[in-house]
Amino acid sequence: MSSFEGSHKANAVVGNLCYRHVMRVMEAARDAPNLASAVNIGAFNLGNAIGAALGGAVINAGLGYPAISLAGAAMAALGLVMVLLFTWRARAALAGAECKVDAAA
Numbered sequence: 620m621s622s623f624e625g626s627h628k629a630n631a632v633v634g635n636l637c638y639r640h641v642m643r644v645m646e647a648a649r650d651a652p653n654l655a656s657a658v659n660i661g662a663f664n665l666g667n668a669i670g671a672a673l674g675g676a677v678i679n680a681g682l683g684y685p686a687i688s689l690a691g692a693a694m695a696a697l698g699l700v701m702v703l704l705f706t707w708r709a710r711a712a713l714a715g716a717e718c719k720v721d722a723a724a
Contacts (some may be wrong), residue, residue, distance in 0.1 A: 670694065 641659065648655030670691065677690045 666698075 641656075641720060644655050644659050646654050673690050674687045677686050678684070
């Protein structure tokens with residue numbers, strides 16, 4: 620497989636994930652879809668700005684161009700940890716709310 624074919628497959632996977640993310644956000648914010656869309660776009664733009672600033676800081680520190688990839692991987696890992704923690708917290712809160720409803724009934 621050429622790198623061209625591989626990049627098309629990777630773009631298809633990322634595109635599908637982004638579409639699903641946007642649809643999930645819009646479904647969760649039925650009462651204010653425009654606000655949800657604006658906040659979602661703002662979060663992506665903030666992530667791009669932080670990534671550019673981090674890359675610039677790595678270059679400015681003299682760590683070299685290969686270190687930019689490591690900094691990007693560290694930021695991606697941090698983002699994954701945050702998603703997992705927020706998901707765990709939301710599920711725990713939902714389970715706690717269900718227990719309170721059962722106890723009240």
